[in-house]
Amino acid sequence: MVNPPRAGSLGLVVCHTCALVCRPGEPADQAMHCPRCHTRLYRRRPASLSRAWALLIAAVTLYFPANLMPVMYSSLLGNGGENTILAGVWAFWRAGSYGVAGLIFIASVVIPCIKFIALGLLLLTCGRGSGWARAERTRLYRFTEAIGYWSMLDVMVVAVVSALVKFQQLSDAEPRCGILFFALVVLFTLLCAMSFDPRLIWDGNENEPHAAST
Amino acid sequence: MKTYSRLIACPCCDSVYQRRRLNSGEEARCVRCAARLYCADPAALERWLALTFTAGIASAIATCYPVLEVAFHGAQRSVTLWQTATALASGATLPLGVGTVLLLIVVPFMQIALFGWVVFFARIGRPAPGFILAMKLLLFLRPWNMVGVGLLGFLVAGIKLAGWLQVAPGPGCWALALLMLLLTIISRRNIDTLWTCSAPPAGAPVVDHG
Numbered sequence: 512m513v514n515p516p517r518a519g520s521l522g523l524v525v526c527h528t529c530a531l532v533c534r535p536g537e538p539a540d541q542a543m544h545c546p547r548c549h550t551r552l553y554r555r556r557p558a559s560l561s562r563a564w565a566l567l568i569a570a571v572t573l574y575f576p577a578n579l580m581p582v583m584y585s586s587l588l589g590n591g592g593e594n595t596i597l598a599g600v601w602a603f604w605r606a607g608s609y610g611v612a613g614l615i616f617i618a619s620v621v622i623p624c625i626k627f628i629a630l631g632l633l634l635l636t637c638g639r640g641s642g643w644a645r646a647e648r649t650r651l652y653r654f655t656e657a658i659g660y661w662s663m664l665d666v667m668v669v670a671v672v673s674a675l676v677k678f679q680q681l682s683d684a685e686p687r688c689g690i691l692f693f694a695l696v697v698l699f700t701l702l703c704a705m706s707f708d709p710r711l712i713w714d715g716n717e718n719e720p721h722a723a724s725t
Numbered sequence: 726m727k728t729y730s731r732l733i734a735c736p737c738c739d740s741v742y743q744r745r746r747l748n749s750g751e752e753a754r755c756v757r758c759a760a761r762l763y764c765a766d767p768a769a770l771e772r773w774l775a776l777t778f779t780a781g782i783a784s785a786i787a788t789c790y791p792v793l794e795v796a797f798h799g800a801q802r803s804v805t806l807w808q809t810a811t812a813l814a815s816g817a818t819l820p821l822g823v824g825t826v827l828l829l830i831v832v833p834f835m836q837i838a839l840f841g842w843v844v845f846f847a848r849i850g851r852p853a854p855g856f857i858l859a860m861k862l863l864l865f866l867r868p869w870n871m872v873g874v875g876l877l878g879f880l881v882a883g884i885k886l887a888g889w890l891q892v893a894p895g896p897g898c899w900a901l902a903l904l905m906l907l908l909t910i911i912s913r914r915n916i917d918t919l920w921t922c923s924a925p926p927a928g929a930p931v932v933d934h935g
Contacts, residue, residue: 514740514756514757515740515741515742515755515756515757516740516741517738517739517740517741518734518739518740518741519739521741523729523732523734523741525734525739528860528861528864529860529917529920530733530734530736530917530920531728531729531730531920532728532729532730532732532733532734532741533726533727533728533729534726534727534728534729535726536726543726546726546728547728547920548857548860548861548920549857550861587889603885606888608884611881611884611885614877614881615881645738645758646757646758646759649737649738649758649759649760650758650759652737653737653760656868659868660868660871660874661874661877663828663871663874663878664874664877664878664881666813666821666825666878667809667825667871667874667875667877667878667879667881667882668878668881668882668885669813670809670810670812670813670825670878671793671804671809671812671878671879671882671883672882672885672886673812673813674804674808674809674811674812675793675795675802675804675882675886676795676802676886676890677802678797678798678800678802681797681798681800682797682889685815686812686813686815686816686818686821687817687818688817688818690813690818690821691817691818691820691821694821694824698824701868705868709736709737709738709758710737710738710739712737712738713738713739713757713758
């Protein structure tokens with residue numbers, strides 16, 4: 512199967528907003544705008560790699576306070592305590608709700624870590640212009656984008672519990688700072704995946720050993 | 726500037742293809758990176774309008790009626806989607822509360838309103854006022870709708886509290902589930918085809934080469 516041509520090699524630019532395929536006029540260095548939606552036309556998302564790196568580093572840094580600081584205060588009949596994310600998972604596990612413990616563990620620990628590793632790998636390989644496993648790396652990017660927002664689960668659980676459990680002295684629940692850091696981690700990884708331009712995976716020499724599998 | 730409305734480029738790898746008419750249920754994928762390019766759109770615009778209208782009603786019910794109800798030693802308590810989102814809006818987690826209101830209530834509402842607006846005008850065959858802005862907003866909002874994860878949050882919180890409280894789903898719970906389903910269907914529709922319903926752009930001379 513012959514690979515289809517790419518927009519760059521045909522001298523075409525694709526609008527990142529409305530996906531219209533355009534052929535820019537002569538002065539190529541001048542700022543161009545899409546004739547259909549008036550968005551500025553770019554071949555690749557501007558400063559894609561440096562923005563994505565900055566957001567990824569911010570997310571990894573905030574992941575520590577997110578896990579070390581308590582996310583929720585809850586009290587039952589006078590005995591109160593603050594819980595971190597992992598303590599919450601452990602409480603579910605001890606109570607015998609293995610399914611829910613697993614679900615929260617996946618959403619709050621496994622998915623963020625997968626995203627850190629996947630995005631770091633994509634940024635490293637694209638920064639070096641590597642031609643290694645392009646189709647697989649594109650799939651990895653789409654997977655990272657798809658699972659991203661499910662890590663917000665713990666934030667929603669804390670919101671629901673602290674809204675519901677308001678029984679004055681009997682029982683009470685309140686959000687704590689850790690959940691804010693955790694939400695920021697998820698936000699930054701989402702923004703990182705959005706700033707990364709998957710077309711960069713395919714830039715460079717197409718005929719490198721691993722690239723042409725078709 | 727020349728434009729080519731019959732060409733489509735893969736959003737993941739920039740491969741260029743000619744658009745083809747697809748049979749219903751088919752979808753076009755990129756041969757280089759297997760990304761979904763476009764799919765056959767089975768439903769007429771009327772059906773999309775009906776779905777959007779239903780989603781609007783579901784979103785109103787989910788926001789105003791209790792999603793979960795709990796009882797503890799005779800004391801009753803119930804929360805709506807709105808109360809859940811604002812529960813975080815106190816003290817240090819205030820920015821998070823604002824964010825949750827945006828992700829759970831404002832974004833879905835705007836998606837429904839804008840999609841309905843654009844599809845309604847496409848149906849009556851007139852260019853929608855503010856069409857470009859509406860389409861750009863729809864694209865921008867697409868990744869920020871978190872109704873699905875919100876619903877899962879309600880389920881997990883329900884299981885968590887069932888240990889020492891009596892928990893029951895409220896009327897808003899079913900509306901929220903319906904809203905999640907409808908929003909998934911609506912946001913999966915590729916709105917790219919709607920661009921072609923818009924009026925030809927004014928201003929710079931545009932030559933379309935098919």
